[in-house]
Amino acid sequence: MADEGVAAGADFWCPTCHGGPLATGGSELVCHACGRRYPVVRGVPILINDENSVFAIDDYRSAGAYQGVSYGEASDPHGGLRGRYRRAVHRLAEYEISRRTLDVERALHDFCAARAERPRVLVIGAGNCRYQDAAEFHYTDVAFSDGVNAIADAHDLPFADGTFDFVIAIAVLEHVADPARVVGEVWRVLKPDGRVFAETPFLQPVHMGAYDFTRFTPLGHQRLFRRFSEIESGIARGPAAASAWSLKMVLSNLHPSRRFRSVMSLVALLLSIPIKQLDRMLVRNAGSLDGAGGVFFYGARQERTIPDREIITLYRGGF
Ligand SMILES: [Zn+2]
Incomplete structure (x- = not known):
């Protein structure tokens, strides 16, 4: 470590x-x-x-720099009732019916279990995520959090070529100015047979304010990783999760006052609990990929770059 x-x-x-x-x-x-x-x-x-x-x-250099910009839940300065209310709303917002065919914990666990030596794992944009596995973890981010090993911008990772066996990027690529450059850095710091697991939003409203730049269609996300051979990819968050986010946008922006926004956000979150259940059915249909809230990609580093003519043959949606 x-x-x-x-x-x-x-x-x-x-x-x-x-x-x-x-x-x-x-x-x-x-x-x-x-x-x-x-x-x-x-x-x-x-x-x-x-x-x-x-x-x-x-x-x-100032003690509080960037803390709290991204990780409101952990660094929320409000204690007591207000803090508890905020945390409850945060949990409600995060509530989802997970429909991933593969999640990062399982992919990483299977990867670690299959290797004789402890793999070196890099987590970029780590936030408060910490993983439990037989691996040597390196956590980087642009904000301070407990256990972060370095403040690093993923456009320029502070590691030598071929350092890591596995790189994790969960909800990171929408927040970087140049996702292709970041994926290039991931490719660079991975060993020749290294793996990447990324989860990125598709139909999700802006979050984290100014630090939110890009969305990817499922195929656009696969293209981003065209120097990796796919092991598995698919829906990370379903279309119902996407419609729950939209409902919150519609209701909370009917009036500009802060209090109205906050009340209607809560109303939308409560209304969206049954809506989110629909993802259980939706993800069985190929068309759902075209309306996913988020997508994931799990792949192995390769020397070959997949040409765009081949990328378009990878489309798996309902069109
Ligand atoms: Zn230098």
């Missing part, structure tokens, strides 16, 4: 020049190839390519 910031320095490579490993220099990590220095804040190295990222290294 790359534990506790500075001690893990030998595992990190320069996210800016990608030219070499970072060395410990006082309270910083230093790249001897380009001379750039990266601070360690609260025991966590800030490994951002300052010239390329929407996130700036300086913004992490």
